[in-house]
Amino acid sequence: MTDRLASKDAFDRFQRAAADRWQRMWDGDQLVVSVQVDSSSVAKGALRVLAACREATAGTNAIVREVSGNGAMWMEPAVEVKRPGEPPIVYGWIAAEDVPALLAGQLRDRAVGVRGTEAFAGIPPLHEHSFFKHQLRIVMEDFGVIEPGSIEDAIARGAYSSLAKVLFDMTPEEAIAEVTAANLRGRGGAGFPAGIKWESGRKARNQPKFVVVNSHEGEPNVYKDRRIHEGDPHKILEGMLISSVTCGAERAYNYIGGEYPLAIKRFRKAVADAERLGLIGENILGSGKSVEVRVRTGGGAYICGEGSALMYSVMGVRGQPRTKPPRSVEEGLWRRPTILNNTETLANVPAIINKGGEWFSQIGTSNSAGTKMMTVQGPLKRVGLVETRMGITMRTLIDEVWGGMRDGHVFKGVQTGGVSAGPITGGQLGYAVDFDSMTEIGGMLGSGGFVVFDQHVCPVDFARYLTAFNRVESCSKCVPCHRGNPALVEILDRIRLGGGAVEDLSLMERTSKHIIDLSLCGLGQVAPMPLLGMMKSYTQDFLDHIENHVCAAGSCPISATRVLAAAAD
Amino acid sequence: MEDTAPTIVGPLATNGPASPRDIPPDAIIDLDEVRRMLSHFHYRDFQEAQELILSALQEVNEHFGWVSLEAADVVAEHFGTTATRVYGLLTFYADFRTEPRGKHFMLLCHGMACYVMGSQRLVQNLEDVWGIADGGTTADGELTVQVVNGCLGVCDRAPICKLDADYFGDLTVESLNEAIRAAIAGSGSWRDAHHPVAAGSNHD
Numbered sequence: 001m002t003d004r005l006a007s008k009d010a011f012d013r014f015q016r017a018a019a020d021r022w023q024r025m026w027d028g029d030q031l032v033v034s035v036q037v038d039s040s041s042v043a044k045g046a047l048r049v050l051a052a053c054r055e056a057t058a059g060t061n062a063i064v065r066e067v068s069g070n071g072a073m074w075m076e077p078a079v080e081v082k083r084p085g086e087p088p089i090v091y092g093w094i095a096a097e098d099v100p101a102l103l104a105g106q107l108r109d110r111a112v113g114v115r116g117t118e119a120f121a122g123i124p125p126l127h128e129h130s131f132f133k134h135q136l137r138i139v140m141e142d143f144g145v146i147e148p149g150s151i152e153d154a155i156a157r158g159a160y161s162s163l164a165k166v167l168f169d170m171t172p173e174e175a176i177a178e179v180t181a182a183n184l185r186g187r188g189g190a191g192f193p194a195g196i197k198w199e200s201g202r203k204a205r206n207q208p209k210f211v212v213v214n215s216h217e218g219e220p221n222v223y224k225d226r227r228i229h230e231g232d233p234h235k236i237l238e239g240m241l242i243s244s245v246t247c248g249a250e251r252a253y254n255y256i257g258g259e260y261p262l263a264i265k266r267f268r269k270a271v272a273d274a275e276r277l278g279l280i281g282e283n284i285l286g287s288g289k290s291v292e293v294r295v296r297t298g299g300g301a302y303i304c305g306e307g308s309a310l311m312y313s314v315m316g317v318r319g320q321p322r323t324k325p326p327r328s329v330e331e332g333l334w335r336r337p338t339i340l341n342n343t344e345t346l347a348n349v350p351a352i353i354n355k356g357g358e359w360f361s362q363i364g365t366s367n368s369a370g371t372k373m374m375t376v377q378g379p380l381k382r383v384g385l386v387e388t389r390m391g392i393t394m395r396t397l398i399d400e401v402w403g404g405m406r407d408g409h410v411f412k413g414v415q416t417g418g419v420s421a422g423p424i425t426g427g428q429l430g431y432a433v434d435f436d437s438m439t440e441i442g443g444m445l446g447s448g449g450f451v452v453f454d455q456h457v458c459p460v461d462f463a464r465y466l467t468a469f470n471r472v473e474s475c476s477k478c479v480p481c482h483r484g485n486p487a488l489v490e491i492l493d494r495i496r497l498g499g500g501a502v503e504d505l506s507l508m509e510r511t512s513k514h515i516i517d518l519s520l521c522g523l524g525q526v527a528p529m530p531l532l533g534m535m536k537s538y539t540q541d542f543l544d545h546i547e548n549h550v551c552a553a554g555s556c557p558i559s560a561t562r563v564l565a566a567a568a569d
Numbered sequence: 570m571e572d573t574a575p576t577i578v579g580p581l582a583t584n585g586p587a588s589p590r591d592i593p594p595d596a597i598i599d600l601d602e603v604r605r606m607l608s609h610f611h612y613r614d615f616q617e618a619q620e621l622i623l624s625a626l627q628e629v630n631e632h633f634g635w636v637s638l639e640a641a642d643v644v645a646e647h648f649g650t651t652a653t654r655v656y657g658l659l660t661f662y663a664d665f666r667t668e669p670r671g672k673h674f675m676l677l678c679h680g681m682a683c684y685v686m687g688s689q690r691l692v693q694n695l696e697d698v699w700g701i702a703d704g705g706t707t708a709d710g711e712l713t714v715q716v717v718n719g720c721l722g723v724c725d726r727a728p729i730c731k732l733d734a735d736y737f738g739d740l741t742v743e744s745l746n747e748a749i750r751a752a753i754a755g756s757g758s759w760r761d762a763h764h765p766v767a768a769g770s771n772h773d
Contacts, residue, residue, distance in 0.1 A: 043723040043736035073725040220680035223722035258627055258664050259719055297624055299662025300719065316619035317654075318661040334616055375724070377682030383725035415681065453685040465684050469718060555689070 004278035007286040008168050014277070015155050022156035031062035032082040033103065036144055038069040038230040039262045040223075041076040045095060049077045052099035068231035070144030071385035072131055074403075075112055080144070087116040090126055090144075115145075130400050131382050136363065138371050139347040140387045143231035148266045151273035154234040160279055162353035163241050167287040170353075172202060172246040179349065181357030183369040188214055188305075188342030189420070189446045190522070191368075191435040194349075197339060200329045201247040204337035211244045211252040212333060214310055215343040218257060218302035219418035220469060222449035224373040225343040227385055229256065229263035232347070233270035237293070239346030241280065242353060244291040247339050251292045254343075255310055258297040268295055302473035306521050307340050308332075309475065320477040321521035342447075344373055364390030368434035372445070376402050378452030379409040391437075395429040398452060409454040413537065417444030419466050420526040422533010423459075442533045458553035459538035460545050464492040466530035474524070481524035484515040488531060498558040500546040505535060593710060596669030598633045598640045606632065607647045618648045626658060626665060634670035634759060663718070671706040671713040673752045674759030676731040680720035683728035687741075691728055692716060694742045699749070711753050734761045 005011045025032060035050040053064045069076060075092025079102060082088035092112045094102055101107050113126030126132055137143075146153035154160075166175045180195025201209065213236065217225040228236055240252045256264050271293050274280045282290045296314050303309045309319035311333045332338025348370060352360045361369045368390035374397065375385050381403030388401070394414065398404065405411050413423040421444030424431065431437050435445050453462065471485035491508050494500050512528030519525045535542055544550045551559045610625050612618040625644055629636050636644075641655040659665040677695070679688050695701050695714055703716040723729045726738025730745065734757070737748045 039721075040723045040725070043721075043726070043729070043731075043738065073723075076725075218719050220684075220718060220720050221682065223720055223724070226722060257719070258623075258662075259717070260722075294620070296620055297627060299623055299627065299658070300664035301662050302718065313623065314620060315616075316622040316658070318657060377680075377724040377727065378685050383682075418681075449681075451681040451685055456687070457685050461689070462684070465681075465689070472718060 004276070005285055006278065008164055011160070011164055011285050015161065018152045018156035021152065025063060026082065026088075029084040031057065031060070031084070031103070032065065032080075032088070033057065033062060034065040034067045034080040034082075034088070034144070036069040036076065036078045036080070037066050038227065039260065040073050041069050041078070042262070044076050046077040048096040049079060049094055049099060052096040053079070053103070056099050056103055065147050066149065067144050067146065068148050068227070070231075071140060071227070071387075072112075072382070073384040074131075074382040078112070078144075080115060087114045087118070087120050089114050089120065089123055131384065131386070131403070134388055134392060134396060134401050135386050136371050136389050137387045138351045138363075139228060139235060139344060139373060140231065140385075141351075142235075143227070146232065148231060148233055149269050151234065151270065151277065154232070158354070159234040159350070160238055160274075162350040163238050163245075163279065164285060165353055166242050166245055167285060167289060172248070175242065175246045175353060176202060178352055178357040182348075182352045182360035183357075183367075184345060184348055184352060184360065185368065185435060186342050187344035187348075187372065187447065189417070189444075191445070194341060194345050197329060197341070198243065198247055201249070201337060201339035204330060206331075206337050207248075208251060209247060209249040209337040209339070210333045211240055211247060211249045212311065212314065212338055212340045213240055213252070213254040213343055213346055214305065214307070214340055215254055215256040215263075216298050216305040216310060217260075217343075217447070218298070218300070218305050218473075219447060219449060221377055221415070221418050221451050222375055222447050224375050224385060224448060226257070226260040226263040228343055228347050228373075229260070229267045233267045234274070235347040235350055236267070236343055237270050237274055237280075239341075239349040240293065241284070241291055242349050243339060243341065243346060245284075245289050249339065250290055251294065253294050253296055253314055253333070255296050255298060255304075255314055258299050264295065264297060271295060301475070302469075303475040303521075303523060306523050309521070310340070311338065318475075320475045321523075323520060365432065365434050367436055368445075372433070372448050374433070374448040374450065376450050376452060379406045379454050380404065380452055381406055388433075390434040391432045393430055394424065394433055394450075397433065397450070398429065402452075405452075405454065409456075412453050412455055412457060413459075414443075415451040415453065415462070415466075415530070417446035417526075417529070418449050419469050419530055420444060420446055420523070421529050423453075423530075423537050425537050442529075442536060444529075456553055456555070458551050458555045459534045459541045460492065460495055460551070461553070461555045463531045463534040464489060464496060466534075467492060467528070470523075470527040474527075478518075478520040478524065480515045480518040481520075481527055484511055484519075485527055487511055488515075488528065492531070495542065495545050496551075496556040496558060498545070498549045502543075502546055504546065505542060508535070592637075592669055596634070598629075598635075598637045600639060600643050602632075603629055603640050603643045604647075607644065610647065612648070619650075622648050622650065622655065623658060623662070626655070630665050634674065635666035635668055637667075666704070666713075666715075668706075670759055671710045672758045673712045673733055673749075674762070675712065675714045675733075675749070676717050676721065677714055678717045678721040678723075678727070678729050678731075680717065680724070680727075682720065682724035686727040688728040690742055691730075691740060691745050694745065698746060712749060713759075731762075733757050733759050 037046045078092045079094045080090045091110045111123045114120045176198045184194045185191040215225045244252045298304045304313045304319040306321045309321045313319035328338045373387045413425045415423045422442035424443045467488045474481045476482045642652045645652045645655045706713040728740045729738045
């Protein structure tokens with residue numbers, strides 16, 4: 001076991017040794033097998049594949065590694081095999097039974113691409129695959145490359161060098177200036193500039209201060225933050241440490257949704273390893289700066305993604321939002337100044353410090369700099385997690401990156417912004433995906449989760465599903481949300497059953513306005529947005545239910561009534 | 570979620586707390602075991618004690634499948650707080666159960682991916698065929714279902730569920746029922762599920 005690194009020199013030496021070891025592994029004359037294990041591939045048997053690889057190579061000098069998935073969920077479980085003298089090749093759809101053939105080099109037809117710049121033996125580079133070619137990876141750079149459980153891997157790939165830079169070569173003001181110059185906006189949905197937040201955090205006078213990472217991710221349509229924990233936890237940790245050092249906080253929290261055991265496990269391992277090396281704790285790398293890191297887990301309440309509710313949850317009480325001001329940067333956790341950032345936002349910070357804010361601000365669009373991790377769900381050919389430049393169009397994402405609709409499914413719309421915004425329809429796919437473009441048509445980037453739905457989904461029923469989600473997840477603190485959302489569901493149910501009236505549409509609009517205007521927290525204020533969006537984009541479907549008693553998708557109870565009526569005739 | 574439930578989150582809202590006579594003997598929580606688990610939760614000050622309550626409850630919940638009133642008492646005692654406070658957490662956060670799990674435990678994903686691929690039918694089927702709503706247990710104590718409002722994150726195989734230790738993807742009503750029947754006929758239980766440390770103290 002390595003001892004604590006007590007100085008920058010010691011860190012540099014450790015980094016050189018790790019980089020050497022990394023290079024030797026790839027240049028060596030042994031087989032390197034990297035099995036992509038994350039929470040989605042585990043469901044498809046990735047752990048059995050890993051065990052099979054270990055068994056098949058036992059007694060040889062082969063190296064079997066447990067890496068994380070690279071976002072391409074459609075080809076899981078995936079395994080990367082590197083033979084001596086060949087580049088690493090990624091294979092998809094590998095079951096445990098396939099492992100002997102795979103290691104014997106017989107499954108060339110399942111090779112998806114070469115991880116490298118040049119084709120090999122007719123297999124093209126991975127980045128030319130249409131799933132990968134539109135991507136630009138900053139946060140996901142090392143997904144599937146490093147072992148998330150190995151801090152040596154991460155350091156060999158440059159982890160913590162930005163932290164060392166902030167500790168020894170920059171003043172906190174200079175570091176914050178880079179983040180401000182980068183125009184890094186919050187990736188959790190609100191899009192608030194991180195630089196401004198950090199500046200107010202640094203200026204806050206009260207001590208102690210805290211940094212809190214929001215990794216709760218309770219929306220029903222996003223899985224990006226847990227994947228960062230699973231794929232490259234050190235990026236988050238380094239971002240936390242840089243934020244703490246520059247803002248003057250001596251304690252940093254990461255609040256992770258309790259439903260994501262693998263994310264929690266890998267992040268805890270990262271914390272333990274970093275503590276062992278002296279990258280966390282008292283007197284980091286001999287710089288005189290100290291940061292304690294604590295991991296706290298949620299309990300499956302969507303509301304805890306809201307800033308103040310999250311802090312209450314960290315403090316061990318019910319997560320219910322409070323009125324603002326004071327803002328959390330003045331009075332947050334334990335009534336101390338608290339700098340709250342989304343996981344993905346912080347995971348971008350090491351690259352910004354390393355390459356400069358100017359570099360980052362050139363990526364993406366003028367108002368939305370950088371890249372965004374995006375997830376998709378629905379009947380598409382290549383469902384997965386991607387990271388692209390801001391400003392890519394929805395059409396490119398759906399048709400090229402995610403491969404278009406599966407056979408037999410006709411595109412109907414994309415729900416954006418989780419349960420906080422409306423859908424966009426076929427005619428609106430040319431809109432750019434960034435913080436601001438989609439808001440004019442009622443869509444929203446949110447945390448980057450998009451749900452594509454087809455002709456089998458009824459907009460009325462979907463609106464009910466989204467509103468019912470908000471109803472169940474309402475923290476019940478304030479009346480407009482607590483009573484308003486059930487009222488909306490009740491009206492929607494009336495329409496679904498065939499008892500709706502045209503006036504119900506305006507009644508829902510009025511009720512929605514009350515919820516939007518009078519709710520206390522951000523989540524309540526946007527709860528009716530999906531319903532309003534659905535009503536706007538699919539007015540005819542609502543009218544068909546009300547006036548003609550027809551549910552085109554056949555999913556509302558109204559259809560059953562018609563079938564029964566027809567049978568009776 | 571096919572909600573017949575009022576807006577309060579959590580199984581209590583639909584089922585009410587189990588009375589002691591309903592609890593099968595093998596589901597009774599060994600309080601000494603709880604104390605042993607809690608002994609890993611060290612705290613140095615008031616703040617840390619408060620912060621660790623949720624984590625401790627999660628460990629108890631994962632280990633025993635639920636948290637009884639008695640166990641909540643022990644947790645409260647360990648952290649120097651009241652049982653009411655601890656029970657308040659159990660009923661607020663959806664992951665906690667205040668009554669035992671059946672022999673088999675299913676997490677049925679009802680996130681948006683699963684919804685657009687038809688999970689509403691599966692939720693309805695559970696009620697129609699097995700007579701259980703979210704958080705409920707079948708009368709014979711074989712199966713408990715928790716409908717997941719968040720997302721299990723295996724969206725390319727939606728709709729999906731996790732039954733004991735196994736995942737089942739691309740579900741239809743038929744394949745879901747078949748999976749349940751196979752689990753009930755088999756020898757496994759929810760205790761086989763792979764639970765890599767869900768929570769825990771930083772300082773153990």
